[in-house]
Structures are given as structure tokens and as C-alpha cells.
Amino acid sequence: MEIPVVDLCVYKLGKDNVSVEQLEKLGQELRSAFTEVGFVYVKNTGITQEESFFDLPEDVKKPFRRGTYSCDINHGWVSLETERHNWPSDGIEDFRDVHISFFLSCKELSLRVLRIMALGLGLQPETFLNAHKHIGSDLNKTTLRTLFYPPVETESVKKDQLRCGEHSDYGSITLVFQSSKGGLQVLNRAGEYISAPSIPGTVLINIADLMQRWTSDVYVSAVHRVLLPPPGDLSSRQSLAFFVQPDDEAVISCCDGSDKYPPVRSIDYLLSRFSESYGKK
Numbered sequence: 571m572e573i574p575v576v577d578l579c580v581y582k583l584g585k586d587n588v589s590v591e592q593l594e595k596l597g598q599e600l601r602s603a604f605t606e607v608g609f610v611y612v613k614n615t616g617i618t619q620e621e622s623f624f625d626l627p628e629d630v631k632k633p634f635r636r637g638t639y640s641c642d643i644n645h646g647w648v649s650l651e652t653e654r655h656n657w658p659s660d661g662i663e664d665f666r667d668v669h670i671s672f673f674l675s676c677k678e679l680s681l682r683v684l685r686i687m688a689l690g691l692g693l694q695p696e697t698f699l700n701a702h703k704h705i706g707s708d709l710n711k712t713t714l715r716t717l718f719y720p721p722v723e724t725e726s727v728k729k730d731q732l733r734c735g736e737h738s739d740y741g742s743i744t745l746v747f748q749s750s751k752g753g754l755q756v757l758n759r760a761g762e763y764i765s766a767p768s769i770p771g772t773v774l775i776n777i778a779d780l781m782q783r784w785t786s787d788v789y790v791s792a793v794h795r796v797l798l799p800p801p802g803d804l805s806s807r808q809s810l811a812f813f814v815q816p817d818d819e820a821v822i823s824c825c826d827g828s829d830k831y832p833p834v835r836s837i838d839y840l841l842s843r844f845s846e847s848y849g850k851k
């Protein structure tokens with residue numbers, strides 16, 4: 571199955587007169603995407619900042635190219651505050667404001683998606699939201715991360731090298747904004763990698779591991795990776811990922827009331843995943 575596209579028009583950011591029936595319909599659409607593939611393209615979200623970022627002139631985006639954001643450190647999450655130190659201060663005065671406003675839009679969209687996801691499972695709409703009350707504060711590890719993949723010299727490519735290795739994300743959901751440069755692939759249930767190109771005007775949203783556990787494996791956290799460009803293609807790749815994490819102190823228990831997985835504190839789960847990935851290196 572390919573990655574479905576869901577239209578959020580009736581519940582886009584800023585729109586609050588959505589009917590119960592419309593939300594239920596969206597719930598079914600997201601449920602189908604998240605149980606079958608674990609990824610969905612959402613269109614008409616109401617987020618416009620993504621375009622403004624990717625449309626910025628090259629020299630403005632250059633400060634991101636310091637090697638700080640390679641996908642190797644996908645596991646080295648940084649808090650919003652920490653990331654601020656990396657923000658370019660010259661050349662673009664409102665960059666920090668744009669970044670914060672983008673963070674807040676991502677937060678708002680995530681909360682809407684989490685509400686619909688609960689409806690899709692026949693749960694109270696607040697089920698996931700109750701554990702995401704502190705996004706953007708130091709009680710929650712949700713992170714907006716810029717990922718820059720530098721150009722690849724064909725001669726230095728190692729066997730089976732990838733731009734971003736095969737992995738699944740840790741938290742509840744991830745919002746991905748890609749530039750037009752492709753390469754992202756998602757492992758589907760048939761065990762085949764399918765491509766997840768950037769589709770203009772959409773946000774790619776995927777289930778992460780803690781959400782899979784929370785839903786007793788109903789919503790699937792799919793393995794994904796980013797391929798190298800074809801030999802001789804010296805283009806770089808830029809993407810933004812908004813890794814949504816439940817509040818540090820939230821205790822995550824299977825939402826169907828089962829004991830498939832024992833309850834776990836969100837922060838403990840995250841820290842155990844960090845130590846696993848650092849241990850592997």
C-alpha cells in the first residue's frame with residue numbers, strides 16, 4: 571500500500587467549526603493510514619511557514635550547513651532552548667521568530683492530529699492530548715530539528731551507505747517537511763521500501779514507537795530511511811522534523827486497557843531509547 575493523502579481542510583489550523591461527523595470521518599482516514607502504513611500525507615493543514623523556510627535564499631539557509639544536523643545525530647535530540655544557540659543571528663533578523671512561530675504551528679497541528687487519532691480508535695478525543703499538555707516547555711521533550719544532508723562525493727561513498735540509516739522514531743508522532751530533493755523511503759507491511767517523496771502543500775506525518783506501544787501495536791511505527799542521491803548528483807538535502815513527545819512525566823499505558831506493554835513514563839522510555847542507540851555506536 572502507498573502512503574495515503576488525507577485532506578484536513580475542515581479542521582485546518584484556525585478552523586474550529588468542524589462537525590463531529592467530519593472529525594469521525596477524518597478519524598477513519600487517519601486510522602486506515604496509520605494501521606496500514608504508519609505514514610500519511612496531510613494536505614490543507616493551514617501551515618504556511620514551511621514554504622517560507624524552503625523558499626529562503628541559499629545564503630540564509632547556509633548557517634544550517636555546519637554538519638551539526640547530519641542524520642547521524644538523529645538520536646541526539648536537543649531541547650528547543652539548546653537549539654536556539656545554533657540559530658543564525660546574522661543575515662536574517664526574524665529567523666528566530668519564524669522558527670518559534672513554525673514550532674507553535676507544528677504543535678497546534680500535532681494536537682489536532684492526536685485528537686483525530688484518538689477518535690479513529692473509538693477513544694475519548696482527549697486520550698492522547700492529556701499527555702501532551704506541555705509541548706514547548708521544559709516539561710516536554712518535543713523537538714523541532716533541521717536536518718541538512720550535505721552533497722555526496724561519489725568517490726567517497728561506502729558500500730550500502732545511506733543518507734539516513736534505517737530507523738523508526740521514538741516518540742508519539744513526527745511531522746516531516748522535506749525540500750523537493752527525494753530519497754525518503756518507508757518500509758511497508760509487505761516488507762518493501764516505498765518512496766515518500768515531498769508532495770508540495772502537504773505535511774508527512776508518521777507514527778513513532780511510543781505511540782505504537784500506546785496503541786498496543788494498532789498504529790504502526792514504520793521503519794524508514796533516506797537514500798543517497800544517484801552517483802554524480804551533487805545536490806544537498808534539507809528537511810525539518812518535528813518530533814512530538816508526550817510530557818516527560820506522562821505515564822503511557824496501553825489505551826485499549828490491555829497489558830500488552832507495562833506502563834512506562836515517557837521520559838524513562840526516551841532515555842532508554844537514547845542509551846540503546848548510543849550503546850550500539
Ligand SMILES: O=C(O)CCC(=O)C(=O)O
Pocket residue numbers: 641644717734739746748754794795796809811
Ligand atoms: O530527512 C528526512 O526526510 C527524514 C529524517 C528522519 O526520518 C528522522 O530524522 O527521523
Ligand SMILES: [Fe+2]
Pocket residue numbers: 737738739794
Ligand atoms: Fe525518522
